[in-house]
Amino acid sequence: MSDPPPLHPAVEPLAGLLGVWRGEGRGSYPTIDAFDYGEEVVFGHVGKPFLAYRQRTWLRRDGAPLHAEAGYWRMVDDDAVEAVLSHPFGAAEVLAGTVITRAPLALRLHSQQVVTTVTAKRIDAVERDVDANPVEGTLAYAVRMAAVGEPMTHHLAATLRRADG
Amino acid sequence: MSDPPPLHPAVEPLAGLLGVWRGEGRGSYPTIDAFDYGEEVVFGHVGKPFLAYRQRTWLRRDGAPLHAEAGYWRMVDDDAVEAVLSHPFGAAEVLAGTVITRAPLALRLHSQQVVTTVTAKRIDAVERDVDANPVEGTLAYAVRMAAVGEPMTHHLAATLRRADG
Numbered sequence: 001m002s003d004p005p006p007l008h009p010a011v012e013p014l015a016g017l018l019g020v021w022r023g024e025g026r027g028s029y030p031t032i033d034a035f036d037y038g039e040e041v042v043f044g045h046v047g048k049p050f051l052a053y054r055q056r057t058w059l060r061r062d063g064a065p066l067h068a069e070a071g072y073w074r075m076v077d078d079d080a081v082e083a084v085l086s087h088p089f090g091a092a093e094v095l096a097g098t099v100i101t102r103a104p105l106a107l108r109l110h111s112q113q114v115v116t117t118v119t120a121k122r123i124d125a126v127e128r129d130v131d132a133n134p135v136e137g138t139l140a141y142a143v144r145m146a147a148v149g150e151p152m153t154h155h156l157a158a159t160l161r162r163a164d165g
Numbered sequence: 166m167s168d169p170p171p172l173h174p175a176v177e178p179l180a181g182l183l184g185v186w187r188g189e190g191r192g193s194y195p196t197i198d199a200f201d202y203g204e205e206v207v208f209g210h211v212g213k214p215f216l217a218y219r220q221r222t223w224l225r226r227d228g229a230p231l232h233a234e235a236g237y238w239r240m241v242d243d244d245a246v247e248a249v250l251s252h253p254f255g256a257a258e259v260l261a262g263t264v265i266t267r268a269p270l271a272l273r274l275h276s277q278q279v280v281t282t283v284t285a286k287r288i289d290a291v292e293r294d295v296d297a298n299p300v301e302g303t304l305a306y307a308v309r310m311a312a313v314g315e316p317m318t319h320h321l322a323a324t325l326r327r328a329d330g
Contacts, residue, residue, distance in 0.1 A: 005230075046221065046230040050253040054219075054235065056211065065170075065211040070219065070235035072253035076284045084257050084282070086249040088215035088237035092257035094280045115259045115278045117249070119241045 005047030010075050014051055016105040016132040017043040017073070021139045024060065025158025030150050036060040039158055041139065043073075050074040053085070075099075081107055083128075090120030095128060104133040123147040137162050170212030175240050179216055181270040181297040182208040182238070186304045189225065190323025195315050201225040204323055206304060208238075215239040218250070240264075246272055248293075255285030260293060269298040288312040302327045 007015055021041040028034040041055040054070040071085035071093075083095040097109030107130040114123045124146040131140045143156040172180055186206040193199040206220040219235040236250035236258075248260040262274030272295040279288045289311040296305045308321040 046233070048230050048233075048253065050233075052233060052235065052253070065213050068211070068213075068215075068217060068237070070217065070237070071251040071257075072233070072235070072255075074253065074255070076255075076282070082255050082282045082284065084251040084253075084255055086236040086251040086257060088213065088217070088239065088249075090239070090241075090247050090249055090259070092236075092249050092251060092259055092280065094255070094257055094282050096282060112282060113280045115257065115280050117241070117247045117259050117261060117277060119247065 005045075007045055008047055008049040010049035011045065011051055011073075013075055013079075013099050013102055014043075014073060014081070014105070016103075016134055017051060017053075017130070017139065018045065019043060019162055020164040021160035022163040023139075023158055023160035025057070025156055027156045029145075029147075029155050030153060031148055037066055037158075038063075039160060040163070041160055053083070081109065083109060090117035091115065091123055093123075093126050095126065097128075104131060104135070106131050121148055125152060127152065169210075172210055173212055173214040175214035176210065176216055176238075178240055178244075178264050178267055179208075179238060179246070179270070181268075181299055182216060182218075182295070182304070183210065184208060184327055185329040186325035187328040188304075188323055188325030190222070190321055192321045194310075194312075194320050195318060196313055202231055202323075203228075204325060205328070206325055218248070246274065248274060255282035256280065256288055258288075258291050260291065262293075269296060269300070271296050286313055290317060292317065 037057040039057045044052045051073045056068045057066040073083045079099040085093045092115050094113045095109040096112050100106040109128045111126040127144040129142045140159040145155050146152045190202050202222040204222045209217045216238045221233045222231040238248045244264040250258045257280050258276050259278045260274040261277050265271040274293045276291040292309040294307045305324040310320050311317045
């Protein structure tokens with residue numbers, strides 16, 4: 001194993017996301033029962049101008065795997081951020097947004113497009129807030145979505161802590 | 166660490182993809198110079214009805230990281246397969262296709278939709294062939310795409326070998 005490459009300067013504003021994060025969240029939506037989940041999020045890089053992202057969640061009551069996402073985040077301007085995320089149930093989000101503050105890091109993104117396979121549940125739009133606080137050592141997020149006929153509505157919120165020291 | 170969960174029966178037809186694969190490929194397109202690359206592909210699962218997929222490539226001449234993809238594959242009928250893939254440059258593919266043969270495993274997929282961020286290069290359509298041969302211990306694929314004004318044209322081909330024993 002060689003040393004990790006230096007972070008690409010283009011994604012320096014996103015450096016606060018890098019690492020392994022674990023914690024708990026809560027999900028709800030008008031069409032489902034609320035649920036508590038455990039989560040691990042990993043943001044990594046290979047020296048190129050993007051961060052690789054993956055997460056997985058599990059039901060807190062029995063540890064059963066629940067959801068997963070994977071994708072990439074990048075900066076496209078001084079304060080403009082983009083993300084592309086894949087979901088196992090047959091959907092992909094293309095998101096654009098803004099770096100609201102750099103320290104603590106606050107990102108606000110909204111979907112430009114959400115595409116689904118013909119067999120997947122319909123999702124019309126997604127909004128994602130991401131907040132990384134280096135003093136608290138926390139990564140918090142909220143997800144809102146307009147889906148299955150519902151207007152933009154709160155869906156997920158979690159607060160994670162560094163799990164990589 | 167606990168034992169891995171059993172594979173979900175719904176993705177049993179895709180079992181031949183599971184594992185870590187490494188090898189070499191060659192890329193070309195009318196608008197670029199041909200290039201040779203090294204690649205690692207990982208297909209995993211968590212007992213749910215999908216496979217998690219990620220790959221990364223590097224230039225053979227100097228090992229510099231080149232591309233990466235991440236996403237999910239699932240079966241939606243006896244011989245119908247779907248995949249959702251994210252790309253770091255701001256694109257996502259939603260693919261559908263068919264299990265042509267199960268042993269050796271041969272998949273033929275075509276994009277239902279390709280979405281890109283406003284800053285990304287335009288991709289109109291993608292076709293992917295995937296062939297896993299358990300006797301040879303190989304995973305081979307070919308990618309064709311219609312992009313940046315070109316019609317559907319060969320882009321990538323690689324043959325990988327099991328790297329996880």
